[in-house]
Amino acid sequence: MKKLLFIFTLLLTSSIFAQSYPFKITGTINSEKDKTAIEAATVHVEKARDSSIVTYTISNDKGKFSLEGKSFSKDVKLFISYVGMDSYSKSIQLDKTSSLDLGTIFLKEESNILSEVVIQSRAPITIKKDTLEFNVKSFKTKKDANVEDLLKKLPGVEVDEDGKITVNGKEVNKILVNGKPFFGNDPSITTKNLTKDIIEKVQITDTKSKSEAFTGEKGDANNKTINLTIKKENNKGWFGRVSGGAGTDKRFEGAAMINRFDNNQRFSVLASTNNINSPGFSFGEIQKMFGGGGNIWLGGNGGFSINGRRFGGGSGIIKSKTAGATYADEFSKGLDVNANYFYSGSTSNNESKSNREYTLPDRKYFSNSTTISDDENHNHSFDTDFDIEIDSTFLINIKPTFVFNKREGSSRRQEESLDKDNTLTNSYVSSAYSKSEANNFQNRLDITKKLGAKGSFIKASISNRIDKADTEEINKSTIETFGSNPSTENRDQKSTIENNLMGLTTRLTYRFPLIAKKFFLDTKYRYQRDERENKENTFDFNSTTQQYSDFNTGLSSDFIYNDITKIPSVELVYRTKKWRLNFGTGFVNRTLENNDKLRPELSLKKEYNNLDLDASFRYRFDSKASIYFDYRLNNSAPSINQIQPFTDVTNPSNIIKGNPNLKPTQNHRAYINFNKFNWQARTGFWFYLSGTLYENQVITNTSIDDDLVRNTTYENTDGGYDFWGGGSYSKKIKLDSIVSLQLRAGTNIRASKNFNIINDIKEGAKTTSISPVFRATLDWDKVASIEGNYDISFSNTKYDVNTDQNQNFTRHSVNIRTKTTVPKKLEWRNDIRYTYNPNVIGFNKSAWFWNATLAYSILKDQGTISLKAYDLLNQNTNAQRRATSNYIEDSESTVLQQYFMLGFSWKFNSLGKKGKIKNYDFRF
Template sequence: MKKTILLIAILFAVNSFAQSKNFKIKGIVVSEKEKAPIESATIHLEKAKDSAIVSYTITDEKGNFSLEGKSFHNNLKLFISFVGMQSYSKEIILTKSNFNLGTISLKEDDNLLQEVVVKSRAPITIKKDTLEFNVKSFKTKKDANVEDLLKKLPGVEVDAEGKITVNGKEVNKILVNGKPFFGNDPSITTKNLTKDIIEKVQITNTKTKSEGFTGEKGDDNNKTINLTIKKENNKGWFGRVSAGAGTEKRYEAATMVNRFDNETRVSVLASTNNINSPGFSFGEIQKMFGGGGGIGFSSNGAFNVNGRNFGGGQGIVKSKIGGVTYADKYGKGLDVNANYFYSGSSSNNESKNNRENILPDRRYFSNSNSSSEDENDNHSLDLEFDIEIDSTFLINVNPSFVLNDRKGSYNKFEESLDENNVLTNSSNSNTRSESSAKNFSNEIDLTKKIGSKGSFIKASVRNQIDKTNTDDYNNSTIEIFGNNPSTEIRNQFSDIENNLNGLRTRVTYRFPLIAKKLFLDAKYIYQKDERENKESTFDFDTNTQQFSDFNTQLSSDFTFNDITKTPSLAIVYRDKKWRFNFETGFQNRTIENEDKLRPNLNLKRDFNNVNLDAGLRYRFDSKASIYFDYSLENGAPRINQLQPFTDVSNPLNIVTGNPNLKPSNNHRMYVNFNKFNWQKRTGLYLYVSGGLRNNQVVSKSIIGDDLVRNTTYENVDGAYDVWGGGSYSKSVKLDTISNLKIRVGTRLNINKNINFFNDTEYGAKTTEISPNLGLTYEWNKVVSIEPSYTISFSETNYDLSNFQNQKFTRHSFRVRTKTTVPKKLEWRNDIRYNFNPNVVGFNQSSWFWNSTLAYSILNDKASITLKAYDLLNQNTNAQRRATANYIEDSESTVLQQYFMLGFNWKFNSLGQKGKVRDYNMHF
């Protein structure tokens, strides 16, 4: 069936191409008054019959444009528009293929006030640093959501996980009418708002609220999308409800309800399942915490967000979540945003690891098997208040509260064998723990604009209070064999308290040297972190049958202060094409540790360093720009690396700090280039970054014949890393109903680490390159095929001649398809193939196929779905990891095949065009 549809589509495209007419229209656009060329004017061609867009482009820095394409229709109409100018129009009759319109002069529009313009039909409008798309100009299926719309916009890419990029730069924030929606979350917005309610899509550099208030340019490497909603569609309800039950006792249920009432917005979401899914997109959960942190995933579907775990980390995960977000505006100058989120999970996992450890003079092997169970409950509340006192004074207040309770158990058996496979040592441990953590943080930002030349004062204060209490039970046996055999049995209880009081202040004053162009910034940063650690370990007393024997060796009680003071000066220059900044600062850092159990280990160190940062951005024209950044950063060693305390908590790896360590310094450089050709629909993005690390702190281990490690820390020079890559994309409109998008790219990563083993210093350089190719074919809005292929080559070379170099090759192929034939039946497939010929002891290749059928009912407001997970029953997370010190093969519990029947219902009363039909099924 699919082959027949594809063949018909190809034949139709060939026939369409044969009937269409080629055209090329060129000219120069200037201002009538100054006769100066107009850059970034929009030129678009419409069909005279129904005003449908045929093609469009923009002028270059000299005012030139060239509009090329194909059309079935002879009667067309050309429009030229620019902010602040009267529009120009001209009829075009395709009696020939080439048209030279010569010089076209645009008159100033007397009816315009600054940038307030009448509504334009132009597909693209460029306003200073903002790119604006007219939604009506981009055709999608009738019930498309915002994500479907973004895929149609030139230069915008949306990958399988919902990550959005614009000309290679990631979109990290999406706003609705200029305000956050679910904590600025991209995916919850794009998957749940319908295209019909959107009027404009605006893209600009990501800015903090303070940067937006002062008119600064923001982050060159991240983008923000603002969706403007039609006024008649900004009031009402929308949301979804879904539930499903399947084989192997699998289940899922989720709901989200949203209420928009102009400035007031309330959204509620809830979910529960046992299929390693958060119930919504990962971005939805990440942004519920206010953003700004990291999100991590394991190969089997478990994940964590900003350090908060969902599912305990690995294995089969049962999760439940609930959240509410509220946004409103009070009076003229107060905006309020509030997010509450609850996450609960339980997980179990079993894993095994086989590791070959590399020494300068020999090798040895270690094998381990482990199992774990984990339960986690997390409550998070974030508030944000934006108070605009007047047009020159803004206050931002952002308090946050987190409460986390966690308990779990962990069992592990591990053994080490020498190069002749003779058992040398082994350990068998059983641990269980319960912990409770409380966190409060609050950040206050003050921004005051001074005069009209770009001067301002900014001040911020952030405090953080963390309190964690843990009860830990350890029952283990460690055996060492050979000439000096020994056995150590531990049955212990530890009461652990960790507290943090942190304060960070920052003040910036900007003085204009040339009004609105050249500035001098004076900055001062003060940061203090005070940490308290108290760990009381007790051995089990067989006489009293209680944990009452205090173990001094495994206990600790210390207070650690880390104080940093950094005054700095910066020069900042910006105009239409150039942006330049250079900053230098002097960092004074004091590290002080007071050990109450071991006063002889008290420590105080001062580190003085110079920090540098320089950036340059040049905009060639509206199509291309280049960005460069250099920084010199210094890092003090951690307290556990500095303090000469001998840690024997792991008898097989005894660690002692080195008080003579020096601060590390890291030179880093980054360059990127991006270009998008509006006429040819081609995008090019190139980037490279490199870092040189001196005085890097690394572990230095001496391993005895019994394979017990004695570890300390040393400074080394010569470590470096280089990573880079690029991508090229091209969109081809095959005819009026089909198009093809081509993406090709590569990633490069070179990393050299310096290591020690048994007093021998050596370097290990790893080079990895991963070219990739992707295609997207769409026909008549009913067929979509997206194949992609990546091959990764990795090679690790060692400085020592007796070390064997390592090479790895991995292949990954993926194809995603979607068909809506017949009209009410949607069939989606996600097929992945992975091949790793270097994995030892596990499957080298695997196919992974997910499939979903969704049938629309109730006038397309609901659907019945049948989901098949891992149709071929080959899901595995077997993998090989190679480092400078070891090669490891691992495997752990994964979610197995299941089938699930589900029901989905979406509702939307935003305006009169609120009909929704998107099943939002995520693999």
């Protein structure tokens, strides 16, 4: 039977390929009016039978195009389109060796007269100056695809396993819906919860502030913004999803999101709760069952964030609750309002362990530590955004933000130090409890006025910030020192801490055109003042009164710290269709002033003067390739704890004292990016390289006595650097009409050198690493897909003094994802990962991690029943090794263990119910 099936499949495949018609169509596209070449016109071929797209390309800077492909339909239609021009179409009948030169094709300026024949198709890609626009109908996805699934299909766009989106190597840091933020620009909420079927176009451009977009200035060349435009017929109605699940080991999750769109008015609410370390925005969808969405950072202080937004929690096991609402409306022409509210609450439990091997100039020693923590966090944030466009030349933007946070936590830590013979030299045991409340208010006012028609403008910006935090802590600790002079020190203390910040920043820019719309002189001035007030009262426990009543001066503080910066600067800006150059310089005057009320003799005032430089250029070779370079010289002042000559004895095993003679660190930073995408061949290539050289870098200077007690201060040094880069090559191969293969090979590189001083000997550590990655995705439309990638990381650390301690690390990672949708209503997904860390000592070197999900659609595909298995092999681990200039550390912490969960989700959608419009299914 298997042989017969194989023969039948072989014959069927041969029959399909026998009916294909390869073709090559060339030509040149010019403007009929001025007879000049048209660059970036879109040329595509459709099947005449069903208007599905066969292939497409873009004309080059000379207007020439070459379109090659293979069609399984003999009758096709060629379309040429360009913004501002009437489209061109031509019916073509293919034969076995079709090669057609269309010569020069002249496009007319767009006509206002309605044609008798309305062309229903749309070009798959349109290039509008700096904006790349994709027609969603042209890209095939599964039936219930969300925006993230759609983005994975777009050429040049990559979405990694954490949900991070890049376009030709540049990260997407903002996603808009109809040009407006959606839940505060959080990309993960948008991409994972809006469905593809309501989207009409995807527009990609450099990230810009609203003022930059209004004046036509350059944006952030290192980041991209995606704007999703909703279909007009789908921009009114309700849609959303609710889900829930319960599993073994008392695991649970529940989430809901409801959206109401009414043209310019938009309202959405969401809520979720779970104890599976998820922020709650996956809503039970299969591909997002494990860890939620976006770039997730887990910290040990009871907090985690998604794409920069704080949601509370921490490493370990997290139980979280979230709720939020967003509202956007255009009350009248020129007045746009956007408002967002978020609540996040969490409790977390974590146990972390670390083993360190320290290398001193004359000896080694070891440190082992274990920390157990429990935290509870509640966070409320509210932000609004008002755009007031007085007229076409005058824009006002107001953006206030409020954040309220309440946190309570406890921790227990055990640490021991051993000499080179593994003899115990000292031990440190502590327990701590703290609770805090913090309030934050920020507001930014931007005023932009365009002057005349030559590109001149004036901008003013005022930002203020008010932070107020109150904390109460109880710390109990015991440090024991062994050896020839044994000692024991016990501490039992209570502290009340007040931290307040008042910040003000003003910016003023005036642009003067030297050559209208091409060459400009910008004059700028920035003033910034941050005033920090710190008051910490620490009391020792009095055994007689049984109260915390003995004031501890050494652990208390009362100071006001001012950081004042003034920067007048000038900048030259030159831009053409292909070039964009700028050069700017500024004089930085910075004053650091500390008024210590508790220790007046430690008050200080420092003034620093430096130059800032900024130079960049961008060149666009054609519609397929561009290069960008940027160089910056700036300086960063020492922090208050580094410069304040106060001895911090909070940790008696590591006493820290600031150095008031520190100088600001100067940073020389350079960045280069090149990207090229061949629309015809479906190949993409990009690379970037960035690096920073440091002058007067602040490093630690530590002396360690025979009992391994550390005394640390800070020094300046030269010679430090940090370089990083990467590149990628991808190619999509269409094997037949329903099977495609996507290949990608890339790498990330990093090289850095850091210094420290230990017992008067300066040690430098140079670390280099390279991480190649290979990925392949085989997609069989509506049936199955398999994606595999292999990552290997090589890391080498070399020391200037202790060369015998040089280290080499290697880490392997293999990831395989599979999806099958046979039978039609059943979906089966697997996510299998294998990691191998051969250099880790004391923890597991290797682990398999396997997640699996079965989902069955019911209720006319509106409902889904799912069964998921997390960590089927029960081997989940996060053991890792890292090296610094004076120690090597192996560590691991609590991770979520194996569980099984049964879930149900239901979705609803009333968008576009009235007056449905025929959906032309243009697919690859």
